[in-house]
Amino acid sequence: MSVLVTARFHTTVAQARQLPPDGIPEVAFIGRSNAGKSSAINVLCQRRRLAFASRTPGRTQALNFFAVGRGDEITGFIVDTPGYGYAAAPGAVRGAWDALAGTYLQARTALQGAVLMLDIRREVTDLDRHMLAWLPPALPLVVLLTKCDKLAASRQTIVRRQVMAQLAELGRGDQARVLLFSATTRKGIDEARAAVGHLLGERPDEPKKTPTKG
Ligand code: GDP
Numbered sequence: 001m002s003v004l005v006t007a008r009f010h011t012t013v014a015q016a017r018q019l020p021p022d023g024i025p026e027v028a029f030i031g032r033s034n035a036g037k038s039s040a041i042n043v044l045c046q047r048r049r050l051a052f053a054s055r056t057p058g059r060t061q062a063l064n065f066f067a068v069g070r071g072d073e074i075t076g077f078i079v080d081t082p083g084y085g086y087a088a089a090p091g092a093v094r095g096a097w098d099a100l101a102g103t104y105l106q107a108r109t110a111l112q113g114a115v116l117m118l119d120i121r122r123e124v125t126d127l128d129r130h131m132l133a134w135l136p137p138a139l140p141l142v143v144l145l146t147k148c149d150k151l152a153a154s155r156q157t158i159v160r161r162q163v164m165a166q167l168a169e170l171g172r173g174d175q176a177r178v179l180l181f182s183a184t185t186r187k188g189i190d191e192a193r194a195a196v197g198h199l200l201g202e203r204p205d206e207p208k209k210t211p212t213k214g
Contacts, residue, residue, distance in 0.1 A: 002193040003068050003202045007045040007078055010067040016103060020065065026077040026110045027199045030101070031117030032127055033083035036146035039183035040117055041066075041080060044193055051080055061096055063104060068200065076200035081105070085127040094130075102134040113140035113199035115192075120145040120159055120180070124166045132170055141172055142195045144181035144188065156180050 013019050031037040041051035050066060061082045069075035081101040084094065105111065114135060118124060135141070145163060148156050160178055167176045177195055181188035194204075 002044075003070070003075065003197050003200060004044050004078070004193055005046045006068050006070060007047065007050060007066040009050070010065040010074075010077065013063040013065065014061070014100070016100060019063075019104070019108075020077075022108060022110045024074060024076060024110060025112045025200050026065075026079050026108065027112055027196055028079045028081055028105060028114045029117070030081045030105070030114055030131060031083060031146075032085040032119070032122075032125065035083065035117040035119050035122075036144075036181075036183060037080070037083060037117045040115075040144055040146060040181065040192075041078065043183040043186065043189060044196065045078070061100070063101065077110075078196075079104075084131060085125075098134070102131075105134045106136065111136075111139065112201075113142065113196075115142045115144060115196060117144050117146050118163065120148045120151055120156065123159060123163055124170075129170065132172060135172075137171065138175060140199060141167075141176040142192065142199070143167070143176055143178040144192060145178065146181050146183070148180040148187060149182040149185045 011020060029037055029041055038051035042048060045066070064080040066078040066080065067074045068078060082097055084097050105114065116128070118128065143163065145160060151159065160180060164173065164178050167173050167178070179188045179191050179195070181192060
């Protein structure tokens with residue numbers, strides 16, 4: 001069972017000074033507004049409305065922390081960052097995003113990796129490039145090409161290759177894993193769960209040893 005299915009709401013951070021202590025492994029989920037981030041978080045965590053809690057007024061421009069860990073133990077956090085790129089007041093919103101999410105992504109020691117949601121029909125946009133510039137150069141990246149059910153399988157493969165090339169051009173090719181993903185058809189869920197779990201320090205169960213006689 002993936003550790004992600006233990007996710008529960010932990011805290012909302014509207015200003016950097018409210019961040020919880022920097023230490024337990026964190027993975028940030030990032031993406032343009034409407035890229036499918038909430039749907040991806042909900043389906044990966046097997047919770048219908050977990051990430052939609054981030055839509056509550058007062059939480060939309062905040063970092064929302066979801067704790068993972070078995071029982072009462074917290075072994076990691078999934079950090080839902082504000083979707084970027086709403087047309088309304090782009091300058092002001094971008095400034096606010098940079099001040100909180102950008103700074104968090106750049107400076108957080110506990111950050112083990114980022115999951116970037118890209119709508120497969122839009123690939124890497126200028127806003128995504130702006131955001132990527134905040135990430136530490138060697139940070140592991142899991143890229144989910146979301147809503148892949150909207151394209152034919154042959155087209156999905158072509159776009160995946162294009163996105164890998166675009167990331168390589170941005171100097172992110174080596175540490176990025178690009179997965180086809182659909183919250184609707186559940187394509188890519190197992191791989192995405194394994195990749196995020198790995199970033200949070202989860203290791204696959206040891207193969208069970210059969211006791212040998214004698
Ligand atoms: P967010 O703004 O990035 O959190 O995006 P949402 O998760 O709210 O999704 C934006 C829109 O895309 C919604 O209308 C979703 O129903 C739709 N959507 C999300 N994931 C998928 C998917 O895998 N397939 C399809 N066809 N639509 C999706």
